[in-house]
Amino acid sequence: MKRVVVGLLLAAISVIASAADPVTDRYNKACVVCHASGVANAPRFGSAEDWKPRLAKGIDKLVLSVKNGFNAMPPRGMCNDCSDTDYQALIQFMSTPKK
Numbered sequence: 001m002k003r004v005v006v007g008l009l010l011a012a013i014s015v016i017a018s019a020a021d022p023v024t025d026r027y028n029k030a031c032v033v034c035h036a037s038g039v040a041n042a043p044r045f046g047s048a049e050d051w052k053p054r055l056a057k058g059i060d061k062l063v064l065s066v067k068n069g070f071n072a073m074p075p076r077g078m079c080n081d082c083s084d085t086d087y088q089a090l091i092q093f094m095s096t097p098k099k
């Protein structure tokens, strides 16, 4: 029970934080659709295991993959107004282990 309460509190805090953070905001508008659950082999949000082989390619290559599209990922990853810097921040955000 205590765990549930703590979990709910954390969820509430992260919702508040996301409203103020442009990276989280962009993630929630575009990348989340596929990267939350790993649709079609997309590296999952916060999964060190999924991201390890991707990060090994280097950040510049990963930004290019998003811009050009990569297998099942559409070009620009459904974020048409994202800059290279935004993509870098999003990749860092998604690939940072969450547990």
Ligand code: HEC
Pocket: 027, 030, 031, 032, 033, 034, 035, 039, 040, 041, 042, 043, 054, 057, 061, 062, 063, 065, 066, 070, 071, 072, 073, 074, 076, 077, 078, 079, 082, 087, 090, 091
């Ligand atoms: C429509 C689904 C979809 C959306 C939306 C999407 N992705 Fe992806 N993404 C994928 C899939 C599927 C892969 C894995 C492709 C593969 O390896 O076959 C992937 C792979 C990646 C990779 C690894 C590329 C590589 O070279 O290994 C990065 C980085 C990435 N996505 C970033 C993003 C970012 C940033 C966004 C949001 C702006 C985003 N994606 C939105 C589906 C999506």
